[in-house]
Amino acid sequence: MMQHFKHIVGLCLAFTLGLTTSAQADTTVITGGTLIDSAGTGPIADAVMVIRDGRIQAAGPRTAIELPADAREIDATGKFIIPGLMDANVHLYLNLDLETLIKYEGRYQDIIIEGAQLALKTGQTTVFDTWGPYPALKKARDMLNSGEAIGSRIYFAGNIIGFDGPLSADFREAAAAHVSKAMVSRLNADWEQDTGRDLMWMGPDEVRGKVDAYAAKDVDFLKYGASGHVAMEFITFSPRVQKEIVAAGHAAGKTVQVHTTSTESLDMAIDAGVDILTHCDITGPVKTIPEATLAKMVERGIPCSIVPITQRRLDAYIEQDPNQVMATYQGIGRKNIANMIKAGVSILLSTDAGVKSPLLMAESKQPKVDMRTELGEGHFNAFTALEELGMAPLEILRSATLNTAKAYKLDGDLGSLEAGKIADLVILDANPLDAAANYRSIHMVIKDGVVVDTDALPLAPVVSNQMPPEEAKE
Numbered sequence: 001m002m003q004h005f006k007h008i009v010g011l012c013l014a015f016t017l018g019l020t021t022s023a024q025a026d027t028t029v030i031t032g033g034t035l036i037d038s039a040g041t042g043p044i045a046d047a048v049m050v051i052r053d054g055r056i057q058a059a060g061p062r063t064a065i066e067l068p069a070d071a072r073e074i075d076a077t078g079k080f081i082i083p084g085l086m087d088a089n090v091h092l093y094l095n096l097d098l099e100t101l102i103k104y105e106g107r108y109q110d111i112i113i114e115g116a117q118l119a120l121k122t123g124q125t126t127v128f129d130t131w132g133p134y135p136a137l138k139k140a141r142d143m144l145n146s147g148e149a150i151g152s153r154i155y156f157a158g159n160i161i162g163f164d165g166p167l168s169a170d171f172r173e174a175a176a177a178h179v180s181k182a183m184v185s186r187l188n189a190d191w192e193q194d195t196g197r198d199l200m201w202m203g204p205d206e207v208r209g210k211v212d213a214y215a216a217k218d219v220d221f222l223k224y225g226a227s228g229h230v231a232m233e234f235i236t237f238s239p240r241v242q243k244e245i246v247a248a249g250h251a252a253g254k255t256v257q258v259h260t261t262s263t264e265s266l267d268m269a270i271d272a273g274v275d276i277l278t279h280c281d282i283t284g285p286v287k288t289i290p291e292a293t294l295a296k297m298v299e300r301g302i303p304c305s306i307v308p309i310t311q312r313r314l315d316a317y318i319e320q321d322p323n324q325v326m327a328t329y330q331g332i333g334r335k336n337i338a339n340m341i342k343a344g345v346s347i348l349l350s351t352d353a354g355v356k357s358p359l360l361m362a363e364s365k366q367p368k369v370d371m372r373t374e375l376g377e378g379h380f381n382a383f384t385a386l387e388e389l390g391m392a393p394l395e396i397l398r399s400a401t402l403n404t405a406k407a408y409k410l411d412g413d414l415g416s417l418e419a420g421k422i423a424d425l426v427i428l429d430a431n432p433l434d435a436a437a438n439y440r441s442i443h444m445v446i447k448d449g450v451v452v453d454t455d456a457l458p459l460a461p462v463v464s465n466q467m468p469p470e471e472a473k474e
Helices: 002-014 098-103 108-121 134-146 173-178 181-192 197-201 204-215 239-251 263-272 291-300 311-320 325-343 358-363 378-388 393-399 402-407 436-440
Strands: 027-031 047-052 055-061 072-075 080-083 085-090 124-129 153-156 222-225 256-259 276-278 304-306 347-349 425-428 442-447
Touching (some): 085 108, 085 378, 085 402, 098 173, 124 402, 197 204, 204 239, 239 263, 311 325, 311 378, 347 393, 378 436, 393 402
Parallel strands (some): 124 153, 222 256
Protein backbone atom coordinates (compact mmCIF):
# COMPACT_ATOMS: atom_id res chain seq x y z
CA MET A 1 0.00 0.00 0.00
CA MET A 2 2.82 2.41 0.89
CA GLN A 3 4.46 1.84 -2.48
CA HIS A 4 1.14 2.49 -4.23
CA PHE A 5 0.68 5.71 -2.26
CA LYS A 6 4.13 7.01 -3.22
CA HIS A 7 3.35 6.21 -6.86
CA ILE A 8 0.13 8.25 -6.66
CA VAL A 9 1.90 11.23 -5.11
CA GLY A 10 4.59 11.06 -7.77
CA LEU A 11 2.11 11.08 -10.63
CA CYS A 12 -0.72 13.19 -9.28
CA LEU A 13 0.49 16.52 -10.64
CA ALA A 14 0.40 15.11 -14.15
CA PHE A 15 -3.24 14.23 -13.74
CA THR A 16 -5.67 15.29 -16.50
CA LEU A 17 -7.26 18.74 -17.22
CA GLY A 18 -4.39 20.09 -19.34
CA LEU A 19 -1.76 19.93 -16.61
CA THR A 20 1.74 20.65 -17.94
CA THR A 21 4.77 19.09 -16.21
CA SER A 22 8.11 20.51 -15.18
CA ALA A 23 10.54 18.73 -12.89
CA GLN A 24 11.85 22.00 -11.48
CA ALA A 25 8.55 23.81 -10.89
CA ASP A 26 7.28 24.01 -7.31
CA THR A 27 4.33 26.27 -8.09
CA THR A 28 0.96 25.42 -9.62
CA VAL A 29 -1.43 27.89 -11.20
CA ILE A 30 -5.09 27.23 -11.97
CA THR A 31 -6.43 29.42 -14.74
CA GLY A 32 -9.65 30.14 -16.58
CA GLY A 33 -12.18 28.77 -14.10
CA THR A 34 -14.90 30.52 -12.14
CA LEU A 35 -13.83 30.98 -8.52
CA ILE A 36 -16.60 30.57 -5.96
CA ASP A 37 -15.11 31.31 -2.57
CA SER A 38 -17.05 30.87 0.67
CA ALA A 39 -15.49 34.09 2.00
CA GLY A 40 -16.42 36.16 -1.06
CA THR A 41 -19.53 37.96 -2.18
CA GLY A 42 -19.89 36.32 -5.58
CA PRO A 43 -18.24 34.21 -8.28
CA ILE A 44 -15.13 35.49 -10.09
CA ALA A 45 -15.05 34.54 -13.76
CA ASP A 46 -11.74 33.83 -15.55
CA ALA A 47 -9.98 33.52 -12.21
CA VAL A 48 -6.39 32.64 -11.39
CA MET A 49 -5.12 30.81 -8.33
CA VAL A 50 -1.42 30.49 -7.51
CA ILE A 51 -0.40 27.62 -5.22
CA ARG A 52 3.09 27.38 -3.77
CA ASP A 53 4.32 24.82 -1.22
CA GLY A 54 0.81 23.60 -0.49
CA ARG A 55 -0.69 27.01 0.25
CA ILE A 56 -2.58 29.58 -1.75
CA GLN A 57 -0.31 32.43 -2.72
CA ALA A 58 -2.92 34.43 -4.62
CA ALA A 59 -6.48 34.03 -5.88
CA GLY A 60 -8.64 36.42 -7.89
CA PRO A 61 -9.31 37.85 -11.35
CA ARG A 62 -6.74 37.08 -14.04
CA THR A 63 -6.19 40.81 -14.57
CA ALA A 64 -5.07 41.25 -10.96
CA ILE A 65 -2.58 38.39 -10.67
CA GLU A 66 0.79 37.92 -12.32
CA LEU A 67 1.44 34.34 -13.39
CA PRO A 68 4.76 32.84 -12.21
CA ALA A 69 6.90 31.86 -15.18
CA ASP A 70 7.99 28.48 -13.83
CA ALA A 71 4.60 27.18 -12.69
CA ARG A 72 2.69 24.09 -13.69
CA GLU A 73 -0.67 25.08 -15.12
CA ILE A 74 -4.12 23.58 -14.71
CA ASP A 75 -6.50 24.93 -17.32
CA ALA A 76 -9.90 25.10 -15.61
CA THR A 77 -11.73 26.93 -18.38
CA GLY A 78 -15.45 26.22 -18.13
CA LYS A 79 -15.03 24.75 -14.63
CA PHE A 80 -15.97 25.98 -11.15
CA ILE A 81 -13.48 26.16 -8.27
CA ILE A 82 -14.71 25.85 -4.67
CA PRO A 83 -12.97 25.30 -1.32
CA GLY A 84 -12.40 21.72 -0.20
CA LEU A 85 -15.58 20.43 1.41
CA MET A 86 -15.91 19.56 5.09
CA ASP A 87 -18.20 17.34 7.14
CA ALA A 88 -18.66 18.60 10.69
CA ASN A 89 -19.80 15.25 12.10
CA VAL A 90 -18.75 11.84 10.77
CA HIS A 91 -17.93 8.47 12.32
CA LEU A 92 -15.17 6.96 10.21
CA TYR A 93 -15.52 3.77 12.23
CA LEU A 94 -19.29 3.30 12.36
CA ASN A 95 -19.14 -0.46 11.83
CA LEU A 96 -20.72 -1.77 15.02
CA ASP A 97 -22.00 -5.04 13.55
CA LEU A 98 -20.53 -7.87 15.56
CA GLU A 99 -18.94 -9.55 12.54
CA THR A 100 -16.82 -6.49 11.70
CA LEU A 101 -15.96 -5.76 15.33
CA ILE A 102 -14.56 -9.29 15.69
CA LYS A 103 -13.00 -9.79 12.26
CA TYR A 104 -11.10 -6.52 12.15
CA GLU A 105 -10.20 -6.01 15.81
CA GLY A 106 -6.72 -4.52 15.80
CA ARG A 107 -7.26 -3.15 12.27
CA TYR A 108 -9.95 -0.54 12.84
CA GLN A 109 -7.52 2.11 11.61
CA ASP A 110 -7.65 0.46 8.16
CA ILE A 111 -11.41 1.05 8.01
CA ILE A 112 -10.96 4.61 9.26
CA ILE A 113 -8.44 5.32 6.50
CA GLU A 114 -10.81 3.71 3.99
CA GLY A 115 -13.45 6.16 5.18
CA ALA A 116 -11.05 9.09 4.89
CA GLN A 117 -10.28 8.03 1.31
CA LEU A 118 -13.96 7.72 0.38
CA ALA A 119 -14.49 11.21 1.78
CA LEU A 120 -11.52 12.65 -0.12
CA LYS A 121 -12.57 10.95 -3.36
CA THR A 122 -15.85 12.86 -3.20
CA GLY A 123 -14.47 16.31 -2.43
CA GLN A 124 -14.30 16.26 1.38
CA THR A 125 -10.76 17.32 2.17
CA THR A 126 -11.40 17.63 5.92
CA VAL A 127 -13.70 15.67 8.22
CA PHE A 128 -14.43 15.85 11.94
CA ASP A 129 -14.94 12.49 13.61
CA THR A 130 -17.16 12.97 16.66
CA TRP A 131 -17.30 9.43 18.10
CA GLY A 132 -15.07 6.42 17.68
CA PRO A 133 -12.26 4.27 19.12
CA TYR A 134 -9.49 6.53 20.40
CA PRO A 135 -6.46 4.26 19.64
CA ALA A 136 -7.48 3.57 16.03
CA LEU A 137 -8.52 7.15 15.29
CA LYS A 138 -5.26 8.51 16.65
CA LYS A 139 -3.23 6.01 14.63
CA ALA A 140 -5.13 6.75 11.41
CA ARG A 141 -4.95 10.52 11.88
CA ASP A 142 -1.22 10.37 12.56
CA MET A 143 -0.64 8.18 9.48
CA LEU A 144 -2.48 10.71 7.34
CA ASN A 145 -0.67 13.68 8.85
CA SER A 146 2.76 12.08 8.39
CA GLY A 147 2.09 11.13 4.76
CA GLU A 148 2.14 7.40 5.48
CA ALA A 149 -1.43 7.23 4.18
CA ILE A 150 -3.59 9.36 1.89
CA GLY A 151 -7.08 10.56 2.76
CA SER A 152 -9.19 13.39 4.02
CA ARG A 153 -7.67 15.40 6.88
CA ILE A 154 -9.04 14.05 10.19
CA TYR A 155 -9.80 15.85 13.44
CA PHE A 156 -11.34 13.62 16.13
CA ALA A 157 -12.98 13.64 19.55
CA GLY A 158 -12.84 9.94 20.47
CA ASN A 159 -15.57 9.16 22.98
CA ILE A 160 -18.76 11.11 23.56
CA ILE A 161 -18.22 11.92 27.23
CA GLY A 162 -20.92 10.20 29.28
CA PHE A 163 -21.51 7.38 26.79
CA ASP A 164 -20.35 3.80 27.11
CA GLY A 165 -18.77 1.80 24.27
CA PRO A 166 -20.19 -0.06 21.26
CA LEU A 167 -21.30 -3.19 23.16
CA SER A 168 -23.23 -1.27 25.81
CA ALA A 169 -26.73 -0.01 26.47
CA ASP A 170 -25.82 3.16 24.58
CA PHE A 171 -25.31 1.30 21.30
CA ARG A 172 -25.38 -2.49 20.61
CA GLU A 173 -25.95 -4.06 24.03
CA ALA A 174 -27.71 -7.14 22.62
CA ALA A 175 -24.56 -8.17 20.73
CA ALA A 176 -22.57 -8.38 23.97
CA ALA A 177 -24.24 -11.69 24.87
CA HIS A 178 -22.60 -13.39 21.88
CA VAL A 179 -18.94 -12.72 22.78
CA SER A 180 -16.81 -13.08 25.87
CA LYS A 181 -17.00 -10.61 28.72
CA ALA A 182 -13.31 -9.98 28.14
CA MET A 183 -13.97 -8.84 24.58
CA VAL A 184 -16.88 -6.65 25.66
CA SER A 185 -14.71 -4.98 28.28
CA ARG A 186 -11.77 -4.58 25.87
CA LEU A 187 -13.79 -3.02 23.05
CA ASN A 188 -15.83 -0.74 25.27
CA ALA A 189 -12.65 0.53 26.95
CA ASP A 190 -11.18 1.55 23.56
CA TRP A 191 -14.11 3.90 23.11
CA GLU A 192 -14.84 4.99 26.68
CA GLN A 193 -11.29 5.93 27.80
CA ASP A 194 -12.59 6.28 31.38
CA THR A 195 -15.25 8.81 30.33
CA GLY A 196 -18.32 6.55 30.11
CA ARG A 197 -21.63 6.40 31.96
CA ASP A 198 -19.88 6.21 35.32
CA LEU A 199 -19.44 9.97 35.10
CA MET A 200 -23.20 10.42 35.48
CA TRP A 201 -22.92 9.20 39.09
CA MET A 202 -20.32 11.85 39.90
CA GLY A 203 -20.46 15.44 41.05
CA PRO A 204 -18.95 18.42 39.22
CA ASP A 205 -15.47 18.14 40.77
CA GLU A 206 -15.07 14.44 40.01
CA VAL A 207 -16.33 14.86 36.46
CA ARG A 208 -13.98 17.80 35.97
CA GLY A 209 -11.04 15.63 36.99
CA LYS A 210 -12.02 12.88 34.54
CA VAL A 211 -12.52 15.33 31.69
CA ASP A 212 -9.27 17.14 32.47
CA ALA A 213 -7.46 13.81 32.14
CA TYR A 214 -9.23 12.97 28.89
CA ALA A 215 -8.64 16.42 27.41
CA ALA A 216 -4.93 15.90 28.06
CA LYS A 217 -4.97 12.98 25.62
CA ASP A 218 -4.19 13.52 21.95
CA VAL A 219 -7.75 14.36 20.91
CA ASP A 220 -8.49 17.38 18.75
CA PHE A 221 -11.74 18.47 20.41
CA LEU A 222 -14.26 17.27 23.01
CA LYS A 223 -17.83 16.08 22.70
CA TYR A 224 -20.20 15.19 25.54
CA GLY A 225 -23.75 13.92 25.75
CA ALA A 226 -26.35 16.30 27.12
CA SER A 227 -29.03 13.70 26.36
CA GLY A 228 -29.06 9.96 25.78
CA HIS A 229 -28.28 8.07 22.57
CA VAL A 230 -30.77 5.21 22.70
CA ALA A 231 -33.03 6.90 25.25
CA MET A 232 -32.89 10.25 23.48
CA GLU A 233 -35.50 11.88 25.72
CA PHE A 234 -33.35 11.63 28.87
CA ILE A 235 -31.12 14.41 30.18
CA THR A 236 -27.67 13.12 31.16
CA PHE A 237 -25.60 15.73 33.00
CA SER A 238 -26.85 18.49 35.28
CA PRO A 239 -26.30 22.14 34.29
CA ARG A 240 -23.42 22.60 36.73
CA VAL A 241 -21.68 19.40 35.51
CA GLN A 242 -22.08 20.49 31.90
CA LYS A 243 -20.40 23.79 32.69
CA GLU A 244 -17.44 21.93 34.21
CA ILE A 245 -17.11 19.73 31.12
CA VAL A 246 -17.06 22.80 28.88
CA ALA A 247 -14.62 24.60 31.19
CA ALA A 248 -12.26 21.59 31.15
CA GLY A 249 -12.23 21.52 27.36
CA HIS A 250 -11.63 25.23 27.07
CA ALA A 251 -8.86 25.11 29.66
CA ALA A 252 -7.15 22.51 27.45
CA GLY A 253 -7.50 24.79 24.42
CA LYS A 254 -10.08 22.58 22.69
CA THR A 255 -13.49 23.30 21.23
CA VAL A 256 -16.36 21.54 23.00
CA GLN A 257 -19.46 20.26 21.27
CA VAL A 258 -22.54 18.53 22.58
CA HIS A 259 -24.80 15.64 21.55
CA THR A 260 -28.33 16.91 22.06
CA THR A 261 -31.67 15.35 21.08
CA SER A 262 -34.36 17.33 22.90
CA THR A 263 -35.36 20.95 23.25
CA GLU A 264 -34.41 21.09 26.93
CA SER A 265 -31.03 19.39 26.52
CA LEU A 266 -30.34 21.84 23.70
CA ASP A 267 -31.14 24.89 25.81
CA MET A 268 -29.12 23.61 28.76
CA ALA A 269 -26.08 23.03 26.54
CA ILE A 270 -26.28 26.56 25.16
CA ASP A 271 -26.24 27.89 28.73
CA ALA A 272 -23.25 25.65 29.51
CA GLY A 273 -21.22 27.59 26.93
CA VAL A 274 -20.59 24.94 24.27
CA ASP A 275 -18.96 25.86 20.95
CA ILE A 276 -20.98 23.58 18.65
CA LEU A 277 -24.43 22.02 18.94
CA THR A 278 -24.35 18.60 17.26
CA HIS A 279 -27.52 17.49 15.42
CA CYS A 280 -29.56 20.04 17.32
CA ASP A 281 -32.17 19.71 14.57
CA ILE A 282 -33.21 16.46 16.26
CA THR A 283 -35.59 17.37 19.11
CA GLY A 284 -37.85 14.33 19.33
CA PRO A 285 -41.07 13.32 17.56
CA VAL A 286 -43.29 16.31 18.38
CA LYS A 287 -41.61 19.50 19.61
CA THR A 288 -39.66 21.93 17.43
CA ILE A 289 -36.99 24.25 18.82
CA PRO A 290 -38.67 27.14 20.69
CA GLU A 291 -38.21 30.62 19.23
CA ALA A 292 -36.49 31.79 22.42
CA THR A 293 -33.88 29.04 22.05
CA LEU A 294 -33.34 29.89 18.38
CA ALA A 295 -32.84 33.52 19.34
CA LYS A 296 -30.30 32.48 22.00
CA MET A 297 -28.34 30.44 19.41
CA VAL A 298 -28.18 33.44 17.08
CA GLU A 299 -27.38 35.97 19.83
CA ARG A 300 -24.51 33.86 21.19
CA GLY A 301 -23.24 32.82 17.77
CA ILE A 302 -23.38 29.10 18.50
CA PRO A 303 -23.45 27.04 15.29
CA CYS A 304 -25.55 23.94 14.78
CA SER A 305 -24.16 20.84 13.09
CA ILE A 306 -27.27 19.48 11.38
CA VAL A 307 -28.07 16.12 9.75
CA PRO A 308 -30.52 16.99 6.94
CA ILE A 309 -32.35 14.41 4.87
CA THR A 310 -34.20 14.93 1.59
CA GLN A 311 -37.97 14.98 1.32
CA ARG A 312 -37.73 11.86 -0.80
CA ARG A 313 -36.01 9.98 2.02
CA LEU A 314 -38.50 11.25 4.59
CA ASP A 315 -41.34 10.09 2.33
CA ALA A 316 -39.72 6.66 2.15
CA TYR A 317 -39.62 6.46 5.96
CA ILE A 318 -43.26 7.53 6.19
CA GLU A 319 -44.34 5.01 3.57
CA GLN A 320 -42.51 2.27 5.45
CA ASP A 321 -44.05 3.22 8.81
CA PRO A 322 -45.28 6.74 9.61
CA ASN A 323 -44.89 6.09 13.35
CA GLN A 324 -41.30 4.83 13.33
CA VAL A 325 -38.66 6.88 15.12
CA MET A 326 -36.84 7.99 11.96
CA ALA A 327 -40.04 9.22 10.31
CA THR A 328 -41.21 11.27 13.29
CA TYR A 329 -37.82 12.61 14.41
CA GLN A 330 -36.63 13.48 10.91
CA GLY A 331 -39.93 15.16 10.06
CA ILE A 332 -39.47 17.47 13.04
CA GLY A 333 -35.79 17.80 12.11
CA ARG A 334 -36.62 19.23 8.68
CA LYS A 335 -38.93 21.78 10.31
CA ASN A 336 -36.18 22.73 12.77
CA ILE A 337 -33.65 23.22 9.96
CA ALA A 338 -36.05 25.44 8.02
CA ASN A 339 -36.64 27.50 11.18
CA MET A 340 -32.90 27.78 11.86
CA ILE A 341 -32.24 28.97 8.32
CA LYS A 342 -34.96 31.60 8.68
CA ALA A 343 -33.65 32.71 12.09
CA GLY A 344 -30.06 33.08 10.84
CA VAL A 345 -28.41 30.30 12.87
CA SER A 346 -24.94 29.38 11.61
CA ILE A 347 -25.38 25.99 9.96
CA LEU A 348 -22.71 23.28 9.67
CA LEU A 349 -23.33 20.45 7.25
CA SER A 350 -22.90 17.01 8.76
CA THR A 351 -23.98 13.46 8.00
CA ASP A 352 -23.12 11.09 10.88
CA ALA A 353 -21.68 9.02 8.02
CA GLY A 354 -19.40 5.99 8.11
CA VAL A 355 -18.12 3.31 5.76
CA LYS A 356 -21.12 1.25 4.66
CA SER A 357 -20.92 -2.40 3.71
CA PRO A 358 -22.91 -3.03 0.50
CA LEU A 359 -23.61 -6.52 1.86
CA LEU A 360 -25.19 -5.20 5.07
CA MET A 361 -26.97 -2.40 3.21
CA ALA A 362 -28.60 -4.97 0.92
CA GLU A 363 -29.84 -6.89 3.96
CA SER A 364 -31.05 -3.77 5.80
CA LYS A 365 -34.73 -2.83 5.93
CA GLN A 366 -33.86 0.87 5.87
CA PRO A 367 -34.96 2.80 2.74
CA LYS A 368 -32.28 2.73 0.05
CA VAL A 369 -32.98 6.21 -1.38
CA ASP A 370 -30.86 9.31 -0.65
CA MET A 371 -28.70 7.73 2.07
CA ARG A 372 -27.35 10.20 4.63
CA THR A 373 -24.99 8.06 6.70
CA GLU A 374 -22.95 6.65 3.80
CA LEU A 375 -19.51 8.25 3.44
CA GLY A 376 -18.99 9.60 -0.06
CA GLU A 377 -22.72 9.88 -0.68
CA GLY A 378 -24.38 11.43 2.35
CA HIS A 379 -23.02 14.96 1.90
CA PHE A 380 -24.40 15.18 -1.65
CA ASN A 381 -27.87 14.26 -0.39
CA ALA A 382 -27.51 16.74 2.47
CA PHE A 383 -26.77 19.53 -0.04
CA THR A 384 -29.99 18.69 -1.85
CA ALA A 385 -31.93 18.66 1.42
CA LEU A 386 -30.65 22.14 2.33
CA GLU A 387 -31.65 23.38 -1.12
CA GLU A 388 -35.15 21.97 -0.60
CA LEU A 389 -35.38 23.72 2.77
CA GLY A 390 -34.66 27.13 1.28
CA MET A 391 -31.02 27.76 2.15
CA ALA A 392 -29.34 30.23 -0.22
CA PRO A 393 -26.81 28.59 -2.59
CA LEU A 394 -23.76 30.40 -1.20
CA GLU A 395 -24.85 29.58 2.35
CA ILE A 396 -25.05 25.90 1.40
CA LEU A 397 -21.41 26.10 0.31
CA ARG A 398 -20.45 27.91 3.51
CA SER A 399 -22.15 25.25 5.63
CA ALA A 400 -19.61 22.72 4.34
CA THR A 401 -16.60 25.04 4.26
CA LEU A 402 -16.03 28.33 6.09
CA ASN A 403 -18.79 27.95 8.71
CA THR A 404 -17.33 24.62 9.78
CA ALA A 405 -13.74 25.88 9.78
CA LYS A 406 -14.78 28.84 11.96
CA ALA A 407 -16.75 26.62 14.36
CA TYR A 408 -13.67 24.45 14.96
CA LYS A 409 -11.40 27.53 15.06
CA LEU A 410 -9.44 26.41 12.01
CA ASP A 411 -10.41 29.22 9.64
CA GLY A 412 -6.87 30.61 9.74
CA ASP A 413 -5.86 27.66 7.54
CA LEU A 414 -9.03 26.16 6.08
CA GLY A 415 -12.51 26.89 4.76
CA SER A 416 -11.91 29.43 2.00
CA LEU A 417 -9.69 30.16 -1.00
CA GLU A 418 -7.82 33.13 0.44
CA ALA A 419 -4.10 33.86 0.18
CA GLY A 420 -2.11 32.14 2.93
CA LYS A 421 -4.53 29.28 3.48
CA ILE A 422 -3.92 25.60 2.82
CA ALA A 423 -4.64 24.78 -0.83
CA ASP A 424 -7.64 22.48 -0.42
CA LEU A 425 -10.10 22.83 -3.29
CA VAL A 426 -12.47 21.06 -5.63
CA ILE A 427 -12.92 21.75 -9.34
CA LEU A 428 -16.45 21.05 -10.59
CA ASP A 429 -17.80 20.64 -14.10
CA ALA A 430 -21.04 22.48 -13.23
CA ASN A 431 -21.95 25.49 -11.11
CA PRO A 432 -23.04 24.46 -7.59
CA LEU A 433 -24.83 27.79 -7.16
CA ASP A 434 -27.21 26.79 -9.94
CA ALA A 435 -28.21 23.46 -8.35
CA ALA A 436 -27.05 21.49 -5.32
CA ALA A 437 -26.87 18.37 -7.50
CA ASN A 438 -23.87 19.97 -9.25
CA TYR A 439 -21.65 19.21 -6.24
CA ARG A 440 -21.56 15.71 -7.67
CA SER A 441 -19.85 16.92 -10.86
CA ILE A 442 -16.35 16.56 -9.42
CA HIS A 443 -13.60 17.00 -11.99
CA MET A 444 -10.61 17.27 -9.68
CA VAL A 445 -9.80 17.30 -5.97
CA ILE A 446 -6.70 19.08 -4.66
CA LYS A 447 -5.55 18.67 -1.05
CA ASP A 448 -2.48 20.44 0.36
CA GLY A 449 -1.81 21.75 -3.15
CA VAL A 450 -1.56 18.22 -4.60
CA VAL A 451 -3.95 16.76 -7.16
CA VAL A 452 -5.59 13.59 -5.85
CA ASP A 453 -5.90 10.51 -8.04
CA THR A 454 -9.53 10.01 -7.08
CA ASP A 455 -9.94 7.03 -9.43
CA ALA A 456 -7.52 5.02 -7.27
CA LEU A 457 -9.42 5.56 -4.02
CA PRO A 458 -10.00 3.74 -1.78
CA LEU A 459 -6.60 2.08 -2.12
CA ALA A 460 -7.23 -0.99 0.04
CA PRO A 461 -10.97 -1.27 0.76
CA VAL A 462 -11.98 -3.42 3.69
CA VAL A 463 -15.71 -2.75 4.10
CA SER A 464 -16.96 -0.84 1.05
CA ASN A 465 -16.08 -3.77 -1.25
CA GLN A 466 -18.20 -6.34 0.63
CA MET A 467 -20.64 -7.25 -2.12
CA PRO A 468 -23.84 -9.32 -1.73
CA PRO A 469 -23.27 -12.90 -3.01
CA GLU A 470 -25.26 -12.40 -6.22
CA GLU A 471 -23.29 -9.25 -7.09
CA ALA A 472 -19.94 -10.82 -6.19
CA LYS A 473 -20.52 -13.53 -8.82
CA GLU A 474 -20.91 -11.01 -11.63
